[in-house]
Amino acid sequence: MTTLDVDNHGPGTVFAAESQVFYNGDEFIEIRPVSADEFQACEETRFVPPTGEWDETARKLSENRLLVLLGDLGSGRRTAALQRLRGLCETSRIYELEPVWSRPRDQLLPPVTRGNGYLLDMSEPTPHQPRSEFCKQLLHWVQKQEIYLIVTTTPEVWGDDRWAAGAEGTVARLGSPDARLLVERELRAIGMASRVAILSDSAFEPIWKSKPKAEGACRLAKIITKKAPDTDLPTDIANEYLDWREWIDKQLPDNLDARALLWSCAFCDGGKRKSVLRMAENLRRKLGQKRTAADILSDRPASKRLEDAKIERSEDVVRLAPKQHGLPAAVRRHLWDEYEDQVEVLKDWIVTQVASLPFDDAERVVDAVLSLVIEYRDDDLLKKLRDALTGARRPLAVHALSRAALDPRFGAHVRGRLYTWLAHSPSQELVDLVAEVCGGAFGEQKPTMALVRLRRAALKSQPGSLALANAFTNLATHYPSQVLGAIKDWFADSSSRKAAINAFLALASREQGARIIFGVSAGGVAEPDFRDSLVSYFQAALADSAAKQAANSVMEEWKVLAEEGKLDKRTTVEAFGMALAPWIKDNVMQRFLPDSTQLDMNSFWGRVLAVGIQQTMSSVSPETNADVLEG
Numbered sequence: 001m002t003t004l005d006v007d008n009h010g011p012g013t014v015f016a017a018e019s020q021v022f023y024n025g026d027e028f029i030e031i032r033p034v035s036a037d038e039f040q041a042c043e044e045t046r047f048v049p050p051t052g053e054w055d056e057t058a059r060k061l062s063e064n065r066l067l068v069l070l071g072d073l074g075s076g077r078r079t080a081a082l083q084r085l086r087g088l089c090e091t092s093r094i095y096e097l098e099p100v101w102s103r104p105r106d107q108l109l110p111p112v113t114r115g116n117g118y119l120l121d122m123s124e125p126t127p128h129q130p131r132s133e134f135c136k137q138l139l140h141w142v143q144k145q146e147i148y149l150i151v152t153t154t155p156e157v158w159g160d161d162r163w164a165a166g167a168e169g170t171v172a173r174l175g176s177p178d179a180r181l182l183v184e185r186e187l188r189a190i191g192m193a194s195r196v197a198i199l200s201d202s203a204f205e206p207i208w209k210s211k212p213k214a215e216g217a218c219r220l221a222k223i224i225t226k227k228a229p230d231t232d233l234p235t236d237i238a239n240e241y242l243d244w245r246e247w248i249d250k251q252l253p254d255n256l257d258a259r260a261l262l263w264s265c266a267f268c269d270g271g272k273r274k275s276v277l278r279m280a281e282n283l284r285r286k287l288g289q290k291r292t293a294a295d296i297l298s299d300r301p302a303s304k305r306l307e308d309a310k311i312e313r314s315e316d317v318v319r320l321a322p323k324q325h326g327l328p329a330a331v332r333r334h335l336w337d338e339y340e341d342q343v344e345v346l347k348d349w350i351v352t353q354v355a356s357l358p359f360d361d362a363e364r365v366v367d368a369v370l371s372l373v374i375e376y377r378d379d380d381l382l383k384k385l386r387d388a389l390t391g392a393r394r395p396l397a398v399h400a401l402s403r404a405a406l407d408p409r410f411g412a413h414v415r416g417r418l419y420t421w422l423a424h425s426p427s428q429e430l431v432d433l434v435a436e437v438c439g440g441a442f443g444e445q446k447p448t449m450a451l452v453r454l455r456r457a458a459l460k461s462q463p464g465s466l467a468l469a470n471a472f473t474n475l476a477t478h479y480p481s482q483v484l485g486a487i488k489d490w491f492a493d494s495s496s497r498k499a500a501i502n503a504f505l506a507l508a509s510r511e512q513g514a515r516i517i518f519g520v521s522a523g524g525v526a527e528p529d530f531r532d533s534l535v536s537y538f539q540a541a542l543a544d545s546a547a548k549q550a551a552n553s554v555m556e557e558w559k560v561l562a563e564e565g566k567l568d569k570r571t572t573v574e575a576f577g578m579a580l581a582p583w584i585k586d587n588v589m590q591r592f593l594p595d596s597t598q599l600d601m602n603s604f605w606g607r608v609l610a611v612g613i614q615q616t617m618s619s620v621s622p623e624t625n626a627d628v629l630e631g
Contacts, residue, residue: 019448022110026423029110030098030449034082034119039091042083046189048182050080050214051175057084061150064170065142068135068151070158071174073123073377076214080174081150085117088148093117100416103128106137114146122153124377124413129162136166179217180208186221195224201234207241216241223326236325243330247321251310257299260284261309265320266331267350267368271361273318276311277302279353279365286349332372347381354396355388363396370400374410379417390429398436405442415442415449422456431460432467439471447479451486458490458506459499463550468506473513480516483507491537501547504537508554511561518567531575538579559604573604577611584612 019032041047052071061067061084071077085094094117101108103126112118142149164171184196198204207220220241227237239247253259257280264279265271285291299305306313310321320328336343350369354362366385373382382404389397404414418434435457437443443450454471461468476483487507490500507513517534541551555576562572600606 019446020110021448021452024108027101027108028099028452029101029108030452031095031110031118032098032449034091034094034096036091039082039086040189041079042086043189046185047079047083048177048185050076050177053172054080054174057172057174058087060170060172061085061148062088064139064167065147066135066139066149066151066167066170068153068158068164068167068171069174070153070155070171072176072213073154074213074215075174075176077152077174078119078121079214081119081152085119085148085150089115089117094119096121098412098415100419102126104130104134106134106141109138109141112145112147117148118150120149120151121412122151123157124416125157129159132162132165135163135170139167139170176211176213176217179212179214179220182214182217183221183224186218187224190221190225192225195229198224198234198237201238203234203238207238239324240326240330243333244324244327245330245334247324247327248331248334251321253308253310255308256284256287256289257305258308261305261311262320262331263335265309265311265318266328266335267353267365268357268361269320269328269364269368270317271364272358273302273306273313273316275357275361276306276318279357282353283349286345286352328368329371332368333375336372336376347384351381351384351388354385355393359393359396362393363399366396366400367403370404374404374407377410377413379413382414382417386430386433394429394433394436397433398440401433401437402441405437406445415453418453419456422453422460426460428462428465431457432465435461435465435467435471439467439474443471443475444478447475447482450475451483454503455486455490455496455499458502459496461502463502463505463547464509464553465502465506468502469509469513472503472507473510473516476507476513476516484517487537488533491540497540498544501537501541501544505541505547505550505554509550509557511557511566514558514561514567518571531571531578534571534575535578538575539582542579542583563604569604573607574611576608578615580608581612581615584609584616 019030021028021030050071057067057069057080067081067084069077069081082094093113093115097110097118097120099108099120104122138149138151161168161171180199183199187193187195212220220237223237223240253262260280260283261276264276264283268276268279281291281296303313306318311318312320312322320331335346339346350365354365354369356362357365366389369381369385372378373385385400386397389400401414401418405411405418407414418437421430422434434453438450438454438457443454454468454475457471458468472483487500487503490496490503493500508517538551538555541547541554544551558567558572558576561567562569599609601610
């Protein structure tokens with residue numbers, strides 16, 4: 001097994017209350033504790049056992065310490081896994097492994113704690129398949145470490161037992177639990193036992209016959225909880241759950257004009273009439289209709305065309321059949337499923353719209369597209385959306401990726417992409433996008449995970465990135481010690497030195513960031529270690545040809561802040577003088593002055609020069625410099 005270097009946020013190990021990260025080159029595994037809320041579905045009054053080989057799983061896990069749960073996405077495998085782990089471990093000792101790897105290998109498995117339980121989801125295919133002996137290696141690893149591990153995966157990723165050689169006894173195939181019982185228990189768990197009787201209505205018979213997955217059963221329970229018992233009929237609930245299939249079959253217009261309007265409104269529901277009309281016109285052209293000016297001017301009035309498409313208008317706002325709750329999402333899914341062979345054309349059309357519509361309507365469309373990305377786990381559509389939303393539209397991409405990164409179903413995949421997108425030579429636009437996502441809601445909720453990706457963003461960034469500055473400043477505002485600790489550790493590792501320089505300069509370039517650097521701990525300004533860290537950080541930046549200009553700019557900004565009393569002036573002068581000492585002979589002070597200005601030795605830069613000169617002459621203690629610093 002490859003030895004892991006121990007180091008925070010860089011190659012090696014990161015320890016934090018939120019999670020831990022274990023590196024091996026550019027690949028890593030994040031470990032996070034499973035929260036108490038995530039065990040709610042495992043409560044005795046709520047949990048419904050899955051079908052299939054569930055009865056064998058307790059024995060297999062207890063005897064082997066490894067259990068592979070094989071089942072479809074949305075079938076409740078994760079809840080089943082947590083239920084089995086909590087039977088052998090305290091819930092406070094159960095963790096989830098989230099890998100970013102090109103091929104699953106035992107060499108990448110992290111250090112673990114004896115007696116703990118771990119969950120590893122391998123439902124997403126990796127660029128390279130694990131070798132046939134991988135499951136056997138997992139079995140050896142868990143038994144040696146004396147832990148319990150449950151792997152969840154799908155039949156598509158698992159294949160024909162190709163991983164299971166030598167560990168066939170660890171595999172259990174599961175199906176979804178009884179849907180009706182699960183819906184009933186969900187309703188009782190949230191205090192809506194009075195609605196359980198509705199499940200016996202004949203309108204629900206088609207649902208029970210379809211044998212919904214666990215995910216579908218939970219969705220049905222949510223639909224029921226949102227409906228008013230006195231006004232919403234069981235048929236309305238059933239129709240919404242069944243994606244309004246009967247409505248779509250009967251009401252979908254026969255002509256392309258009305259269909260294009262209906263589909264456009266499904267993506268921009270609640271948007272402006274003009275936006276929906278424009279989207280529909282663009283779709284017709286995308287599909288090859290040659291629409292001349294004469295054709296357009298010969299169209300029936302927009303009000304009649306919208307009516308044909310089942311679109312209702314209130315002043316300038318349009319909605320698709322608003323009485324059918326959830327219809328826009330159902331129409332989008334129907335479009336993707338019914339016309340599967342045309343999805344690539346539809347993707348190109350809808351992504352073009354988000355780049356050109358008015359901003360508020362573009363945001364509606366982005367949210368609709370993102371729902372398809374998550375439901376269909378469509379990485380290609382996610383990248384198309386990312387690439388279309390550049391420049392002034394980048395906030396829409398940040399919004400979409402932040403939401404996706406925190407999604408319980410698709411978030412792990414997106415978090416992996418935020419890292420792998422920065423491999424090789426990404427554009428500064430892409431680096432800035434990832435930085436903004438990591439510095440926003442995602443970073444605020446998962447700071448350790450965000451810092452892993454911000455390290456790579458800083459490594460690939462040009463100095464002076466505003467997005468990087470905002471990201472580090474916002475994250476440091478919420479987690480000052482964690483961010484400064486990460487930067488310190490990156491400086492200590494040669495492979496992360498560029499990331500450390502760019503991260504430090506990014507944080508230091510903002511007044512709030514500078515104040516965080518100075519005020520991270522009580523009395524921090526007076527500590528020699530604090531001063532020495534600043535000196536080494538600035539010296540590293542000044543010695544880097546790519547970062548020198550940005551470092552000079554930061555020093556000028558700090559000079560102003562120090563003279564305004566917002567930073568400790570004595571510490572700033574001393575740190576700058578010691579940092580600039582190696583370049584004193586090169587007339588380094590001139591870079592901070594206009595060509596015609598003579599240096600006043602009583603000025604800020606004059607005192608910096610005096611400290612630098614004394615530093616070059618001998619090893620001088622802070623006390624020796626007191627007269628110079630106080631002027």
